[in-house]
Structures are given as structure tokens and as C-alpha cells.
Amino acid sequence: MSDLEVRDLTRVFASGGTSRRAVDGISFTAASGLLTGFVGGNGAGKTTTMRMIMGVLAITEGEVLFDGAPVTRADRRQFGYMPEERGLYPKQPVLDQLVYLARLRGVAAGAARREVLEHLDRLGLADRGKEHVEKLSLGNQQRVQIVAALMGQPKALVLDEPFSGLDPAAVDAMGDLLREHTRRGVPVLFSSHQLDLVERLCERLVILGGGTVLAGGTPDELRSQGTLRHRLVLSGDAGFVRAVPGVRAVDVDGPSALLELDDDAAAARLLSAALERGSVHEFSPVRPTLAQIYREVTA
Amino acid sequence: MSANPETGAVRNAWMLVATREIVVRALNKGFLVGLLVTVVFVAGIIAFTSYMGNRTESFDVAVVAGDESAATALEAAADGRGGVPSDDKVELTVVRVADAEAARAALVDESADAWLSSGTPEDAGWTLSGWREPDGTLVSLLGTSVRDQVLAARAAGAGTSMSALTEGSEVATERLDGNPVDPQVVFLAGFVLAFLFFMGAVGSGSMIAGSVIEEKQSRLVEIIATAVPLRQLLAGKIIGSSVIALGQNVVLAAVGLVGLSFTDLSAVLPSMTASMLWFVAFFTVGFVAVAALYAVAGSLASRTEDLQYTTSPLMMLLMGVYIVTFAADGTLERVLSYVPPASIVSMPVRVLAGDAAWWEPLLSLAILLVATVGAVLLGERAYRGALMQTGGRVTWRSAMAAERGTTLGA
Numbered sequence: 145m146s147d148l149e150v151r152d153l154t155r156v157f158a159s160g161g162t163s164r165r166a167v168d169g170i171s172f173t174a175a176s177g178l179l180t181g182f183v184g185g186n187g188a189g190k191t192t193t194m195r196m197i198m199g200v201l202a203i204t205e206g207e208v209l210f211d212g213a214p215v216t217r218a219d220r221r222q223f224g225y226m227p228e229e230r231g232l233y234p235k236q237p238v239l240d241q242l243v244y245l246a247r248l249r250g251v252a253a254g255a256a257r258r259e260v261l262e263h264l265d266r267l268g269l270a271d272r273g274k275e276h277v278e279k280l281s282l283g284n285q286q287r288v289q290i291v292a293a294l295m296g297q298p299k300a301l302v303l304d305e306p307f308s309g310l311d312p313a314a315v316d317a318m319g320d321l322l323r324e325h326t327r328r329g330v331p332v333l334f335s336s337h338q339l340d341l342v343e344r345l346c347e348r349l350v351i352l353g354g355g356t357v358l359a360g361g362t363p364d365e366l367r368s369q370g371t372l373r374h375r376l377v378l379s380g381d382a383g384f385v386r387a388v389p390g391v392r393a394v395d396v397d398g399p400s401a402l403l404e405l406d407d408d409a410a411a412a413r414l415l416s417a418a419l420e421r422g423s424v425h426e427f428s429p430v431r432p433t434l435a436q437i438y439r440e441v442t443a
Numbered sequence: 444m445s446a447n448p449e450t451g452a453v454r455n456a457w458m459l460v461a462t463r464e465i466v467v468r469a470l471n472k473g474f475l476v477g478l479l480v481t482v483v484f485v486a487g488i489i490a491f492t493s494y495m496g497n498r499t500e501s502f503d504v505a506v507v508a509g510d511e512s513a514a515t516a517l518e519a520a521a522d523g524r525g526g527v528p529s530d531d532k533v534e535l536t537v538v539r540v541a542d543a544e545a546a547r548a549a550l551v552d553e554s555a556d557a558w559l560s561s562g563t564p565e566d567a568g569w570t571l572s573g574w575r576e577p578d579g580t581l582v583s584l585l586g587t588s589v590r591d592q593v594l595a596a597r598a599a600g601a602g603t604s605m606s607a608l609t610e611g612s613e614v615a616t617e618r619l620d621g622n623p624v625d626p627q628v629v630f631l632a633g634f635v636l637a638f639l640f641f642m643g644a645v646g647s648g649s650m651i652a653g654s655v656i657e658e659k660q661s662r663l664v665e666i667i668a669t670a671v672p673l674r675q676l677l678a679g680k681i682i683g684s685s686v687i688a689l690g691q692n693v694v695l696a697a698v699g700l701v702g703l704s705f706t707d708l709s710a711v712l713p714s715m716t717a718s719m720l721w722f723v724a725f726f727t728v729g730f731v732a733v734a735a736l737y738a739v740a741g742s743l744a745s746r747t748e749d750l751q752y753t754t755s756p757l758m759m760l761l762m763g764v765y766i767v768t769f770a771a772d773g774t775l776e777r778v779l780s781y782v783p784p785a786s787i788v789s790m791p792v793r794v795l796a797g798d799a800a801w802w803e804p805l806l807s808l809a810i811l812l813v814a815t816v817g818a819v820l821l822g823e824r825a826y827r828g829a830l831m832q833t834g835g836r837v838t839w840r841s842a843m844a845a846e847r848g849t850t851l852g853a
Contacts (some may be wrong), residue, residue, distance in 0.1 A: 200665045200831050220669050231661020236467060244463055248456055248670045292666060 146211035148174040148197070148300050148331045153206035155192050166192045168355040169206065174300070174333040174348070177326050181342035182335040183438060184352030190335040191228045193352070194304050197333075198225050210300065221249065224298030226306055230289050232277045238264070238288050239273035246295040256295070263291040267317055282309050290318060294325070301325055303334040307341055319345050343434040351441055358441040363434060370432035370440060374411075376401045377426035378418055388414050402430065456671040460679025461686070468650060468687050478691055481642065482698050489702035496707060501534040502581050505546045505555035508539060512561035512592070513569075520588035533584060550574045557581055559589075626796070628711055633792040635699065636722050637769035639692050640788050644730060644761050647688035648737035651680055652754050655741025655826075664830055673827050681734040681819070688730050693723065718795035721804050722787070725811060729787040732815040733761070735822030742829040743837045753836065764788065781807050783814040 155167040167189040174180040184190050195201035197208050199220050208215045233241050239260060246256035264270050267287040277285055286309045293303060301322070307315055322332050322345075336342050342349065343363055351359040351366075359366055373394060376382060382401040386393050390410030395402040405411050418424050468474055506513045514537065521535035538555045540546045549555040551574060558572045569589050571577050595605045658664040667676055696719050704712055740754040761784075768788040771779050780789035780799070790807045793799040828845030829837040 195665070198665065198669055200668060223669060225666055225669050227662035227665045229660075229662040231657075231663060233467075233657065233661075233663065235471075244459065245666065245670075247459055248667060250670075 146176050146299065146329070146331070147209075148176075148215075148302075148333060149209040149212075150193065150197065151207050151209060153193060153196060153208065154204045155189075155196055155201065156204045165355055167196070170352070170355070170357045171206075172350045172357055172360055174331040176331045177329045178331065178347040179322060179326055179345055180331065180333045180348040180350060181346035182333055182350050182352065183337065183339065183342055183434075184335075184358075185337070185442065188352040189355040190352055191304055194225075194302050194333070194335065195227075197302055198223065200227075219299065222296070222299040224293035224295070224301045224303075226289060226293040226303040228304040230285060232285070232289060232292065234278035235276055237274050238269070238277055238280070241277070242288065242291055242295065245292050249296040251296045259295060260291065263294060263321075264288075266321060267291065267314065283311060283314060286310055287314060287318075290321075294321065297328075298325070298330065300330055301332040301334070303332070305336060306334050307336055307338060315341060339433075339435045339438055349434070351438060353442045359437070366434065366437050367432050370437045371404055373430040373432065374403050374405055375426060375428050375430050376403060376414070376418065376424070378424055379422040384417065384421065385414065388417055399425075457675045457679035457682065460671070460676055461683035464651075464654065464680055464683025465686055468684070474650075474687075477646070478694065481695060485695055485698050486702055489699065489706065493702075493706040499534055500578070500580060501536065502556045502578065503536045503538050503554065504581070504585070505538045505540050505549045505558040507543055507546055507558075507560065508541055510561055513559045514539075516561075516585065516589045516592045517559055519592060520584050533580060535584075546572075557585075559585060625711070628708060628715075629792060629796040632715065632718065632795050633771075633788070634769045636718075636791055637765050637788045639695055639722070640726060640768075641761055641765040642695075643688045643692045643726065644733045644784075645758065647684045647691070647730070648733050648757065648761075649750075649754065650687070651684040651734050652737045652741035652744075652750055653747070654680060654684075655738050655830075656744045656747055656750055659742060659744070659830055659833075660746055668830070673830065674823060677735070677738055677823055677826050680738055681731055684734050685727065685730050688734075689723070689727055692726055696723065714795060714797070718791045721794050722791035725787040725790060725804075725808060728808065728811050728815050729784050732818035732822075733757070733784065735819045735826075739822045739825045739829065739839075739842070742826045743839070743842060745833060745835055745837070749836050760784070768792070781810055783811045786811055 149171075150173070151171050152169045153167055153171070154165065154169050157164045157166055166187075170189070170193065172180075182190050182194070192201065196203050197215075199215075199217070210216075210219045236244075239257075242260040242264075243253070243256045246260060247253060251259065261270070261273070264273055267290070269284060269287055269291075272280060272284065277288060280288065286306075290303075290306055293301065293306075307318065310318060322334075326332055346363065348362060349360060349366055350357060359369065361369075376385065377400045380399060382396050382399055385391055385396065385401050385403060388410070390406035391414050392404040392406075393401055394404060403414070405414065415424065415427065504517055506517055517535065517537050521537065538549060540549055540555075543560075546555070546558040546560075550558055550572065553574070556573065557577045560570045560572070562568045562570055571582060571585055591605065594608070598605050598608055658667065664676075700712065700716060700719060703709060703715065708715075736757055737754065740757055741750065743753040744750050764785050764787075768776075768779060768785050771785075771789060776789055776793065779785040780793050780803070786807045790799065790804050794804055825839060825842040829842035832841070832845060
């Protein structure tokens, strides 16, 4: 079990006389065998954090631990990494450059070739191996880039926006691929701003904003921190709910309303007021979505 | 390929990098076409020069019936008789015409290239007419022939002979340095070596800069850097592009030398070959420095578009070497033959000219070697400093000052 752990990580960018704390003392763990989603708006510090984890950017303060000990160069050499920008070598055939990258990581030539072909097949690119990367569609270039990160049985995966630009089928194939790695006990950390996708895939979530961790945990834990809402559907117009004490109307649309209730007494007041006016078709708690949680914590 | 147990890094990763550089470049159409064009160009120049030097020029010269002096002078020139130096590269054909009118007509319809007339004492005397200005070779050939004929006649009138008059007036030439190479050949060789240096350095240098920025711009370097020490990446790139640059120059030099063997210059081939070998040795060492600096230029850019800006100081330096070395002479050349990178061109030229002692190229090569080691160390530091800095061009100063504290370091 080898967790990837970030402790009090800070990065200050100094330019001219000013300095900016892009990442400000963040701590979290990408546990082994789990998919950890890294969520946050633009400029939240996701890429900077990932670059520090991979060692391509110097750490100002704090440390990165792997398997309980400070991460070493040897560890990082066995991490699969997908940087923020995409590219690869535009004018080299897909197969050749993937084999090259795998061999740089120490995979023998024959094994590298087999592994690349297998991955290409899994992602539906089996017949594109001889094509130049620049000839592929953006989505396919993205798949090639993913393959580059997964070569050579990595001990951890750090993937910056691996799902951007993928169609739903590719997202599923990619999700399956990542699960294979978590089943091996590998920690997988990936960033995304597609919240629905993160919600569906991840076992753990870290929400980043302004260089700090705003919230973290399993999707259920996060949801339980969110404000519980109730849906009310009536036979008549629901506009009166705004006047009930202890009830906040989030949204009212004809006979239905989405409400936040202060306490049980407020619920009782609301229901009796509703029954006075007609029949109640529905009154149920609404599980908060991650998008809602995200909006709440980043607000 | 085995892994280093301590760092997990592939041993000899530089070989993988170098191999990729070479394969990718050798398969690059632009590179191959460029090389082919240059080879054709070099072979073409040699063939053209050789053709111009060996071709037989033939002239049809008209002479009017009754103008016996002109006819005699012409025949003497054609046969190489009468003291006119025989030149087997010029062929004269005498075209006899009826009168001056017919001679002019022959010039107009181009059945004759020129018309030689001895004239009369009243008018201008000997005249060589052409539709345009008569060819210089013909003028000098016929001029000599006519002069000899007139002199011979006057000598006979004065009771002596031509040979008695000119006896002992020939000037022989002698060269004491024992070097058979014509100074003009040395000059030409200087030009060619400067050209080869410039072509190879700028061509392969730009390629290495392009390959560095390609990796930086796409962030591929971040993937590679986590797997392989940057020092090995740089070493692989330098070695790969040096092999290409050297291979290119060896091909061109071989084409040049083989081409020369078919020309009159084949006599100087042995000294030319020695000079070429020195050039290859100097270029091999010197190009490593050039490649390291071009790699830095590539890493200072943040997009391909920046390359023109970041490589321009190097371009200027190489251009300067190109211009200065092929024009240099005397003391300046002697000094330049020790100053890298000019020594790459100047020392082999001095070897060809035969004015370098045996130890001079060795000393100069040692100086170049030291300079190269310095350039590579400097380049390696700046390359690692600049490579991970994204967003805008990086200056040399900030590249050198950058924290290489990242664990990627060496």
C-alpha cells in the first residue's frame, strides 16, 4: 500500500517585485488503490501542485511523500505523468514515439512494443500506430497522450485533465483503464473540471480554490457536509412558501419548489400550510450534487 | 537496457535519445532534400569549373582572298607554329572569303566569329573585327601570332632573327616552401570550408534548437524529465545532432574530394585530404559546443516562434566566423586559427597552405576542446534552468539563476 501524500505544500512565484502564492500550504492524500479527483477552477493551483508532485517545479515549502517517505527521483521515474499541455512529437508515428517514451522509462524494446500495441487497441487506435500524431484528431491525440502516461506499470498516476476532449465512449474506456491501475494498488490523482464525471468515477475528491484545499473526502462525505434541500410538489401554486417562517425558497416554479428548511418545526409549518391549500404530491429530501457542494465551498 | 538500481533510471538513456534524433532527422524529407541539393550543387560547381578549364574553344576566322599576311598569321596561330605558344584548347579554322564585303556578311550571318585583316599602311593596320567585341582568348592568341610575324619580318630586315632577339628572356618560376598547392586553391578551399562550417553549424544547430523547443512547448520534456536525467537528454541531443552534422559534412567533403580527383587539381589531393581530415576533427569538437549553445537557445524560447529571436546571437557569431575566416589573411588568419570557433575553419586552411607547423593544429585543437567543454558546461546549466520555465521567453540571466533545486536536476 503506497499512498501519495502532499503535506503543507506551498509554491510562491516571484516575478519582479511581486510574489504570488499559487499554492498555499495544501495537504491531502491520494490513497493507494483509489481514484482521487482533483477539482478546482482555473488558477486554483491544480497544475502547479501536480508539477510539484512530479518534481518539474521546485517546491517552495512542504513535502511530497510516497509510501510514507519523502518522494525520491527513483519513485518519480516510475510515476505515470500527463502534463497539462498536450503535444508529443507531432511528426513522429504514434507507435514509434510511445515505444521511445516507454523505453526511456526502462521498458525493454519488445515489451514496450507489445504494451503500446495493447493500449492502442484498448483505446480504439490499433490501426493508427503508423500515423503521425499531428494527423490524428484532437480526441485521438489525447488518447495517445494517455497511453504515454500508462506505460511500464507505473507506481502512481498523476494526470492533469486526462478526460478533456474525450467522447463519452472514450471516457468510459479511460475510466476502465484507470480502474485496472487502482486494482493493482496504485494511487491515481487526476484533475478535472467536469464535476459529473468526477462524481461518477472518483472514490475521493479534493476541492481546491485559491491555492488551498477547500474540502476533501469521499463523495458521500462531501454531500453530507452540503445543505440538505427538500422538494415540494403541490396540486396548486407553490408561491406561498416564501411567506412560511423558517423556510428559504431556492427555486419556485408553479406547483413545485426547492426549499431549505431551518428545522423540523419549519417542515411541520410548511406541510400544514400546504395541506390547507390543497393536496401535496411530493415532499422529499434532495441529495446535494457535487456541483452544488462545489459551488458552496468555492463561494 | 538495464536500469540503475539507485535511481531507477535507464542507463545510457542518451543513446536512446541520440538514436531517436538521428532516425527522425535522417527520415526528414526537408533534411534529405536539402542535403541532396547541396551535394548536387557542390558536384555541379566542380563539374562546371572543370568543364570551363578543359573545354576546347573553336573559332572560325575569316580572311580575305589576297590578304596573305593575315592568312599566314592565322595559320601560324592555328598550327601553333612560328613562336606562337601551342594551345590545344583553342581550335582555329580559317574561312577564306572573296572580299571585305563577303567578310562582313560572314560576321553578320555568324559563319565566321571574327575577321582578321592586315589592312594597309594608310588605314589602322591590323584589325580583328567581330559582330560584337571579339573573344578575349582569340584576341590574345592572334595578337601574339601577328606580333611574332611582324617582329620576325623586321628582324629578318635588320639581319637578325627572332630567336636571337628573345634568347634568354624567359622567366622561370620557383617555389621554396615545397608545397605544391596553388594559393588560389587555398583561397578556394578556405571559402569551401567556411561554407561547410556555416552550413553544418547553422543547419544542424537550428535542428537541435527546434527539437528542444518542440519538447518544451508540448511539455513532453516534463514527461521525459521524470524518466531520464536532463543531462542525459541534452547529451543525447548533442551527440545525435553532431553525428548528423558530421555525416553531412563527410558526405559533402567526400563528394568534393572525389570530384576534385577528376580535375586538374587531383595533384593537390593529398594535401587537400589532410586538410579535410583536420577540418573534420575540428568540426567534430567545435560542433558539440555549437550544438550545446543551440540547445540553450531552444530552451530559452517558449514557442517555436521565439526561436528566431533566441538563436539570432548564435547566428550572428557563426555568420561572423563565415565572413571573417574566408577573407582572413596573414597575421589575422594566424590569430584566428587559434580562436574558437574561427579556428575550425582557419587552422585547416593554414594546414592546406602549408604555413602551419605540425604542432599548431594540435595546440589549436586543444584550445578548441577546452572551449567546448566550457560551452557544454555553461549550456547544460542554462538548458536545465530554462527548460521548465514556461510563459514567455527566458533570458540567459534567469536561466542561469533558476533554481535547479528541483529533484529533476542532473
